[in-house]
Amino acid sequence: xxxxxxxxxMDCAEGRAANLPCNHSTISGNEYVYWYRQIHSQGPQxxxxxxxxxxxxxxxxxxxxxxxxxxxxxLPHATLRDTAVYYCIVRPNTNAGKSxxxxxxxxxxxx
Amino acid sequence: GAVVSQHPSWVICKSGTSVxxxxxxxxxxxxxxFWYRQFPKQSLMLMAxxxxxxxxxxxxxxEKDKFLINHASLTLSTLTVTxxxxxxxxxxxxxxxxxxxxxxxxxxxGPGTRLTVL
Numbered sequence: 001x002x003x004x005x006x007x008x009x010m011d012c013a014e015g016r017a018a019n020l021p022c023n024h025s026t027i028s029g030n031e032y033v034y035w036y037r038q039i040h041s042q043g044p045q046x047x048x049x050x051x052x053x054x055x056x057x058x059x060x061x062x063x064x065x066x067x068x069x070x071x072x073x074x075l076p077h078a079t080l081r082d083t084a085v086y087y088c089i090v091r092p093n094t095n096a097g098k099s100x101x102x103x104x105x106x107x108x109x110x111x
Numbered sequence: 112g113a114v115v116s117q118h119p120s121w122v123i124c125k126s127g128t129s130v131x132x133x134x135x136x137x138x139x140x141x142x143x144x145f146w147y148r149q150f151p152k153q154s155l156m157l158m159a160x161x162x163x164x165x166x167x168x169x170x171x172x173x174e175k176d177k178f179l180i181n182h183a184s185l186t187l188s189t190l191t192v193t194x195x196x197x198x199x200x201x202x203x204x205x206x207x208x209x210x211x212x213x214x215x216x217x218x219x220x221g222p223g224t225r226l227t228v229l
Contacts, residue, residue, distance in 0.1 A: 036220070043204050043220035044155070067134075087154075094216050098145055099206070101155040 009106040018075040022088030025069040076108045100111040117221035140185035141207035150203040161186030161188040195228045
């Protein structure tokens with residue numbers, strides 16, 4: 001799986017947008033970008049994924065650059081409950097495609 | 112999204128005993144499930160890939176005789192930590208993807224099992 005690089009930590013004010021970047025410069029053509037988050041002592045929670053087009057769901061938006069070498073996860077209105085470790089993963093979009101976790105970004109939403 | 116459960120959510124055992132952890136896909140079938148381990152303040156580390164009806168594939172450095180994996184049905188995989196020792200104390204997490212055969216095969220994670228070996 002391609003390696004991803006994320007900042008170690010970020011802060012965000014409650015109610016503001018949180019923009020979490022991820023670099024995946026060695027991504028392959030068949031690999032998707034997935035985002036998960038992990039709240040302390042829980043399993044990772046799926047947020048969103050995409051191949052090359054920007055995606056949006058009820059949780060977040062995903063912006064993927066045209067060359068697919070980087071992406072940004074956007075939480076439009078961060079709340080205190082969004083404080084978590086956010087992982088960016090690239091993997092083939094098959095049920096056998098394993099997820100390799102990097103260190104992720106610890107997002108702290110402050111009042 | 113799809114739901115993956117784990118049982119038990121936490122377990123405390125004595126050194127030398129064996130512990131079985133179950134991973135179930137509640138509303139979908141999964142040919143493949145994955146087992147991860149997470150130590151405090153660290154990221155998830157993939158231990159093995161569990162394949163229904165066949166042997167598991169272990170990552171480098173993971174002892175297959177210590178971490179026994181059985182994937183007997185399309186909704187259940189078990190991880191047995193044999194002869195557990197304190198260094199096996201960790202947070203064990205499983206994941207699975209629906210066998211959709213089309214489009215998105217998002218991987219969903221269980222809530223994790225906290226193992227403490229005394």
